Amino acid sequence: GILQHPDGTVLKQLQPPPRGPREQEFYSKVYDSGCCDSVLLELREYLPKYFGVWSPPAAPNDTYLKLEDVTRKFKKPCIMDVKIGQKSYDPYASAEKIQQQVSKYPLMEEIGFLVLGMRVYHVCTDSYETQNQHYGRSLTKETVKDGVSKFFHNGYCLRKDAVAASIQKIEKILEWFEGQEQLNFYASSLLFVYEGSCQATTVRLGEVTLAEKRVMPRGLLGGDILEYNNNIHVINSTENGKIEASVSKGLSKFYALHKKAYSKRHHHGQLSLKVESLEQGNVWKSSTCITQEHLNGNVLPQLEKVFCHVPAEIKESANVEVRMIDFAHVFPSDTRDEGYIYGLKNLITVLQNILDN
Template identity: 90%
Template sequence: MSSAAKRKLYLLKLSPEGNASLLGILQHPDGTVLKQLQPPPRGPREQEFYNKVYDSDCCDRILLELREYLPKYFGVWSPPTAPNDTYLKLEDVTRKFNKPCIMDVKIGQKSYDPYASAEKIQQQVSKYPLMEEIGFLVLGMRVYHVSSDSYETQNQHYGRSLTKETVKDGISKFFHSGYCLRKDVVAASIQKVEKILEWFEGQTQLNFYASSLLFVYEGSCQATTMRLSDVTLAEKRRVPKGLLSGGDVLEYNNNIHVINSTENGKIEASVGKGLSKFYALHKKSCSKRHHSQLSLKVENSEQDNVWKSSTCITQEHLNGNVLPQLEKVFYHMPAEPKESAKVEVRMIDFAHVFPSNTKDEGYIYGLKNLITVLQNILDN
């Protein structure tokens, strides 16, 4: 399967019954994604937001800078046979990733806007009472595990079960490859969230409610072999798929077919057969296998270049053999995350964005708390 044929979603959530909810995100044949416009006033409000930010005549420095933190916007689209069905045409942030790990985090102390009814406010507060105190909520995640060559998903109920005491460990699951914590990804994510925080600290034009940050990173770890002699360990031992780079691995978890117009003019999107297996994985996540892990540090100086790294390799994936040549395997986590880790952090969901003349303190509060949690994950 070619990379062009791979279909990806921003995020998948599970209903209480375990069914997939696709959030109205489809893929256009040109590689962009289509988000169906919500009913008024939410849909028109989100469209107006994108039109304002991406207006070709826009010369507002704040809005021009904001573009850096959003998916690119390509206007609206309707199928020729169903002109009343309107979709926002957006950049597919996951497109450049082979094994995209995805997390959606709602930001802010309030998930309801200033015009919400008392009933709506009560409904939103009851869903996650800690939102005001914590300032963010994990809506879901999809994580690729190199160790099992499979995905693990967590839905919004997982995020709402997190407390102040467990939120750090809950989020750290998103950055774990199945072998070890991807600290390079955590560090790169912090840098990107800090840039978004910097933008919010400098603007008083807009307030965001029920908006999210979309985190995406490359889940397929690139393991490298360090040659200490003419023959490397990789040449001596058959390494499991996914541990070392070696060719394009097929995407087994395609979630949605490319859309096409049917005879009745409606958009057709069908869930692939692999999706049921994909969602079955989340039930197994509670019964994790305990692998004996070996932590080793490798140092080698050659031609004035010093390489240092820590790696986690399960004995199981070495067929139970711990060899003296183990040091020949070098799992390289580069020193500069912003240059090495493939990470995207984008703002999404703008159905509740309103003009303002003050800083968005609720969003800022959530960003700062999220950065603190990510920093704690990195420090530990």
Template identity: 90%
Template sequence: MGRRRASKPLLRVLYSSWQVLLYRILQHPDGTVLKQLQPPPRGPREQEFYNKVYDSDCCDSILLELREYLPKYFGVWSPPTAPNEMYLKLEDVTRKFNKPCIMDVKIGQKSYDPYASAEKIQQQVSKYPLMEEIGFLVLGMRVYHVSSDSYETQNQHYGRGLTKETVKDGIAKFFHNGYCLRKDAIAASIQKIEKILAWFEGQKQLNFYASSLLFVYEGSCQATTVRLSDVTLAEKRGVPKGLLSGGDILEYNNNIHLINSTENGKIEASVSKGLSKFYALHKKAYSKRHHSQLSLKVENLEQDNVWKSSTCITQEHLNGNVIPQLEKVFCHMPAEIKESVNVEVRMIDFAHVFPSNAKDEGYIYGLKNLITVLQNILDN
């Protein structure tokens, strides 16, 4: 999607936001995103799909349930200076995340629709010959690494280079934050895909081609924050004064907004920036007081509930290495809170959706294969 600065002075271009590395998405000042309508017949077909699903008079239970798995739709929008340019106005699925990790996965055994020409079919098949066998294709990903406080990006060439033997490791890369595998995010993703699969198993109205799943999870350890008031030592004299105070801020939606004030009078430090301070805290405290204790109370912002039991890291068990202990805290969450992990899995891209009287077996096949791969990553 091109950027037209002159005609859209009030809009902002989001790089690598929704469609990962494939498009530039415009952001409306109200926080929604604008996807430019594609040329006919694709654009009108996608608009018709959204209009049908989000029709205010819709009473079809299948379509009403489908809304749960899509970004919210707010109609069509045109800039005042270019009324002939049409945009789909959609929910920004990444907006609530501090450090969004994003992956776009095309689902189905065919990336071409039933009306595609022989030339189009050949073109699509040649892009990824394994699509029919694997049932999905990684179109791109963007992963936040806690260790370097930076993002790693992979484009569509990365996904097309994955084979049957390497696809598991290729997807696992999306869930690794530089310290550990985010098993909590994998488990939550599987649960959400299973719900989408159940919807497909129960409907015979629509078939989807060249459509994707958009995965988003919180890179700064499941949108958890470490409240400074909750980071204490049993003996305060072991804590260097001012070690955890100062300029930590929450970065909102990948540099779109910065929260430089505190909520409810409490300073909140993102985990990504707090880890280095934990190391400093550990090193200083360990040298001064071998048996002091560091208590970490981790709070889930989305649910605003404290874990049933706070996690304590005892210095005498650290043995000079805090990373394994932090992995236990942030990367291996209790089973009972996996549902509340800050993860989104939404269906996107509907330029090739067609009426049907049979189950969408190609899409179902892709979902099942993807679940199997994710489960194998989780089990291993």
């Protein structure tokens, strides 16, 4: 199991031999201070940081790996564990062990990965949905796409920004695997983490009136930002005659909403919403014109179109981590790890299909 150390790291109890010592040896080799192997030095980028081993004073014979807590920087971490590769047993496994592993998920060789579990934050209910390994084993070739996409759905919309950022990070790991012939990984996983919480952003919609007004919570004045789940609340401010829609921002801190209000006398209630990327080079710019007719009782679908359907070109918009974990079955090799490469490529294909559709 995984425990938390007071200093913010996590503690993974060492497994019985030979698995535990093998995993410790792997981390020690990769993070050795005298390491000059460029392949292993690059590999560090894709692992949790390793801080040696630790034993509690009350139980000095219990050994734990001391590792970076990849989820620590997130407010509402959404987490998924995906086992990668066509085989979840190593070359030294007995016939009984092989049969046991294959029977757990017969499609492993064809699909190349297995969802071991996920925990997804739903913004509308301020709660988590969890799925265990039985969920992953129930997925078939036909349903695996929808099964994986559940991890990126926050109960309100599909977090395409998180999907796109995940693809880019997996592609970097794939590049590493395609360039190394010294290690093969079995029963190893990728840990996915993205930020599930939403930051509120305010959009000024101009001097228009709505036939259907949403309820304003007590104490909220015009000009204030309403940070309230992932819903849109339209606020009528009698002081300045403006309407503000507070949109819980599901994209990330890299995006800001630029407001452009037109005078009623010129445009008769028509307004423009403009979303721009703050990334270098302004990768994506999109303007959506919404008429007063659309706004009357129908602001949610219009703004959803702007905020939730992010183009695939945006790769690093979301705060996402993808790290390799679980190294009890890593072995020296003189060939490429084709089983792991197959799994990574298939997972990228599934994620790309989620984006495209």
